[in-house]
Amino acid sequence: MDENAFWQCVEDCRPSGPDPDGDGLADALTGRLTNGPVHDVVGFAEQLSLALYRLDRREYGDGLSGDAFLYTRAAVVAAGRAEYERVLRDPERFRPYADDLVWAEALLYVPDRAYRHLTGEEWDRSTRHSYESYSNTAGWTTAPAEPNC
Template structure:
């Protein structure tokens, strides 16, 4: 059975809106009790959700609560932007969908208060929990920053 978006978002609700260590461990344990096909499906949906957010309009936003020494906006690094996208996904389906229509809804997640990095490890840890083996995986969508060429039109050659 293929994981639907509805199934994915139901699992994401386990996080209660934030991708901290404790909530991601709870999600890992829940996902790790499911069939391997569900873990793979979750990884695919997660990668796609991050990929879709990989857009210049979000990545060019400055970090909400940081400035350079001269007071100018502090840009997001590629890693910070990835973790910010994870935080948006962790916030749930409604937030994830809303940011596409209103970039101002994305901006608060650039704050250093939000860090969704733990969410990146959930599929791999769930797979290891379910199988006892490490997962050397790839997904259809690459979620690394700048992977979505359509989202960064000025980078296209």
């Protein structure tokens, strides 16, 4: 699954009404992935982890606990590609998700649930990018201070 297919899947499965905890989206995504081959589940997991990893930066998560930061990043992904890309361009757009505790923890478990349904086994692999909070070390390094001239 490439990036475009990932985002199309998210858009196709987003509920039309309120989904405050992301459970509706997660259920729809799991249902969709369980109708396809295992490699779609793996591809979805890779794209999800990359999207979350790209948001794992100091300007988004400074001051948030690890769990709050992870679940809030998931909520940004759950909001769809257009909003996700706006947040990447403007970190101030992330703050309302964190301030309002808009979380989408259930999105994180979609690959596990779909994989288990398709194979009868537990998911036992890592993705190329870790989505755990603060794992993007480049995103958390402090920029060098400006020299005093």
